[in-house]
Amino acid sequence: MTDQGPICDFCSSLSPRWDYGCADFIYGFVLSSSGVKEYINRGGWLACEECATRIDHQDWEQLFVRALPVTQNRSAATPIYIALNLVRDAQAGFRTHRTGTKVSFG
Numbered sequence: 816m817t818d819q820g821p822i823c824d825f826c827s828s829l830s831p832r833w834d835y836g837c838a839d840f841i842y843g844f845v846l847s848s849s850g851v852k853e854y855i856n857r858g859g860w861l862a863c864e865e866c867a868t869r870i871d872h873q874d875w876e877q878l879f880v881r882a883l884p885v886t887q888n889r890s891a892a893t894p895i896y897i898a899l900n901l902v903r904d905a906q907a908g909f910r911t912h913r914t915g916t917k918v919s920f921g
C-alpha cells in the first residue's frame with residue numbers, strides 16, 4: 816500500500832467519485848510457499864465516474880476490462896491467471912454482496 820489516497824476499487828483511478836455499500840466477503844484463497852493467503856473484501860467499494868456508469872448499466876464485462884491493468888501491479892510470485900481470477904471473483908462478490916445504491920464520495 817502507498818499513501819496515494821483513495822482510489823477507484825475497480826480501475827485504480829485516483830479520482831473516485833462514488834461509494835457503493837458492500838458487505839464483507841471472502842473472494843479467494845491462494846496457496847504459496849509461504850502458506851495460504853485469504854483475500855477478503857472489507858466494506859464498500861469506491862468507483863470513479865467511468866466505472867460507476869458501467870456499474871449502473873450492469874456492464875460487468877467492461878468493468879472487468881477496466882481492472883486488467885491493475886493486475887500488472889501484482890507481486891512477481893503471483894501468476895497472471897491467479898491475479899485475473901482474483902479480480903473476476905472480487906467483482907462477482909461485489910455484485911452479490913452490494914448493499915445499496917451509490918452515494919457521493921469526497
Ligand SMILES: [Zn+2]
Pocket residue numbers: 823824825826827828862863864865866867
Ligand atoms: Zn474506475
